[in-house]
Amino acid sequence: MAREMKDSGVQWIGSIPEGWMCYKLKYLGQYINGFAFKPEDWGNTGRRIIRIQDLTGSNDSPNYFDGQIDNRYLVLDGDILVSWAATLEAFIWNRGEGWLNQHIFRALPNTSIVEYDYFFWLIKEAMKNMNNDNKHGIMMQHVTLDVFGNFAVPIPPLPEQSRIAAFLDRRCAEIDRVITATQRTIEEYKKLKQSIITEAVTHGVRGPRKMKDSGVEWIGEIPEEWEVIRGKGLFTEVDTRSTDGSEELLTVSQYTGITPRSQKNVTMFEAETLEGYKICEIGDIAANTMWLWAGAIGVSSYRGVISPSYNIYRPIGNKYVPGYLDLLLRIPPLVQHYESLSTGIRASRLRLYPQQFLGIRFIVPSVQEQQEVLCYLQHKTTEMDRLIEAKQRLLTELEAYKKSVIYEYVTGKKEAPQ
Numbered sequence: 001m002a003r004e005m006k007d008s009g010v011q012w013i014g015s016i017p018e019g020w021m022c023y024k025l026k027y028l029g030q031y032i033n034g035f036a037f038k039p040e041d042w043g044n045t046g047r048r049i050i051r052i053q054d055l056t057g058s059n060d061s062p063n064y065f066d067g068q069i070d071n072r073y074l075v076l077d078g079d080i081l082v083s084w085a086a087t088l089e090a091f092i093w094n095r096g097e098g099w100l101n102q103h104i105f106r107a108l109p110n111t112s113i114v115e116y117d118y119f120f121w122l123i124k125e126a127m128k129n130m131n132n133d134n135k136h137g138i139m140m141q142h143v144t145l146d147v148f149g150n151f152a153v154p155i156p157p158l159p160e161q162s163r164i165a166a167f168l169d170r171r172c173a174e175i176d177r178v179i180t181a182t183q184r185t186i187e188e189y190k191k192l193k194q195s196i197i198t199e200a201v202t203h204g205v206r207g208p209r210k211m212k213d214s215g216v217e218w219i220g221e222i223p224e225e226w227e228v229i230r231g232k233g234l235f236t237e238v239d240t241r242s243t244d245g246s247e248e249l250l251t252v253s254q255y256t257g258i259t260p261r262s263q264k265n266v267t268m269f270e271a272e273t274l275e276g277y278k279i280c281e282i283g284d285i286a287a288n289t290m291w292l293w294a295g296a297i298g299v300s301s302y303r304g305v306i307s308p309s310y311n312i313y314r315p316i317g318n319k320y321v322p323g324y325l326d327l328l329l330r331i332p333p334l335v336q337h338y339e340s341l342s343t344g345i346r347a348s349r350l351r352l353y354p355q356q357f358l359g360i361r362f363i364v365p366s367v368q369e370q371q372e373v374l375c376y377l378q379h380k381t382t383e384m385d386r387l388i389e390a391k392q393r394l395l396t397e398l399e400a401y402k403k404s405v406i407y408e409y410v411t412g413k414k415e416a417p418q
Helices: 052-056 116-129 145-149 158-203 322-328 332-341 367-410
Strands: 005-007 015-017 021-024 029-033 047-050 080-083 089-092 098-100 104-109 152-155 211-213 221-223 227-230 235-238 250-253 257-260 278-280 285-287 297-299 304-306 311-315 361-364
Touching: 029 145, 047 052, 052 080, 052 089, 080 116, 089 116, 104 116, 116 152, 116 158, 116 367, 158 221, 158 322, 158 332, 158 367, 250 285, 250 297, 250 304, 257 297, 278 311, 297 322, 322 367
Parallel strands: 047 098
Antiparallel strands: 005 015, 021 152, 029 104, 080 089, 080 104, 211 221, 227 361, 235 311, 250 257, 278 304, 285 297, 285 311
């Protein structure tokens, strides 16, 4: 039998069951903002400094603090942490003691009103539903404590809170397992696709044949007929600047090569004028000097401009088919070679300058073989792309389903089992 519902009076919540109430978050708990650590506080010993990147799992180089600050900034396993900047998400911390950094709240529930586990799911849903009127910032979107505290959320009786939290723990764990397996399959397909590309680009597609040592540290053996030529014999650096900034702005990515910025979902700052930016012609190689070590390079199919801090190289003669060259420039063995030649104190500071790039020895098959490789890969990668796209659609559907499950049970549209 369906429960009786009533209007909550809150737009994002809609109707709620009779017996439920709505509270502002500020009445449901205490929220401790993180400590404003400075870069000079960071070290390699002590307790971990918990930053937003640590919550999302994207921080490969965590920072630590071996000093002493107020224990209210101390985070323990099981604590609810809320990123109120950039990601706008709630997390359960489970990686040992750490210090809370700024841009994160530690949420401590008032357990006379709200049960701990339900409180987590409630905040998680609230952060998703704070619309653009509630959020601030252009470069890094954030929610102020005042806005956060005055956001209204639904509160069922305590016993029902426990049932909802237990159900969501189980159901979302099941969905997450499928999501993780799907993500793993996508990554395996992508690796297989890249290995097919690398093999075809570096050894051709004519089957077994006589090979020779290329003498190139990043490649090893190549077909006997192929050439090896140093970069300065294949490319020349060009530096033509835009006089009025009217050209289209291009981006250089390790994932998609060179594309118009207008086709990308980019939120980074854009200069007021593109005057003085470097002009990139169709067929030019554009390289993001700061991310070349990660493969941010490609052959352009567009005329436009790129950042003045990037580099442009123009092929000499007709040694390469553009499509083949674009693939060659981003195969993992060559990208790893870029990294080995780059200079800088850490990954985010590595740079590969023209002198080093033009000193690289590149493999050069005949134009005919390059075209054969492209034809072969067009067929093979199309098959792989279809598999990847199907799995990505499933991933999108699973994420949407998970969001709907959380919303429906947190707001009482569906009743958690007894």
